[in-house]
Amino acid sequence: MATIDPFAAISDPNRRHLLEELRRAPRTVNELAEGLPISRPAVSQHLKALLDSNLVSVTAEGTKRIYSVNTKGFTKLNLWLDQFWS
Template sequence: MILDDAFVAISDPNRRFLLEELRRGPKTVNELAAGLPVSRPAVSQHLKVLLDAGLVSARPEGTRRVYAISTEGFLRLNIWLDQFWDGDTNGL
C-alpha cells in the first residue's frame, strides 16, 4: 500500500524538512542539502524514500535532477485522511 510508504516517509524529520523546502518550489539536491546537517548522499537517500512514496517527483535538468512536490501523491494521502473527518466531533 503506497500510503504505508507515505506515512513512513513523512515520519522522519529530515524528510519533513525536505518536503517543506520543496513546498516553496523545486530544488536540486545541493540546494536541499544546504539546509540540513546531513551529507549530500544522505539527502539523496531521503529523496529516494520520498520518490518511492510518490510524494515528490524528479526531472533531469542537464546533469542535475530537480525535485518538486508531487501533488498527486499528497492528494492520495489527503483522500485517505479525509475519511476520518466526517464532521462528527463527538469522538474528540
C-alpha cells in the first residue's frame, strides 16, 4: 500500500466533503456518492486516497464496506498545525 501525504489527500474538495460526511457517521460508498456530483467509482478512488493517507478506515459488514474517519491518522496534521499556535 502506497502512503499518500495527508495534506495532499485533503487538498481535494471532494475528499474534504467525504471527510465531513464521515465525521458525522460511518457510511458506505453508495451513501457517500449520493451527496456528490461525481460517480460512485470516483468516490471509491477518493476513498482509496484517504485510506492510503491513513485518514479513513474501512470495515466489512457482510458484503458492505463501511468507511469511517481514522482519528489517529489526523495526528500528523495536528502536530504540524499545532506548531503555529505555540
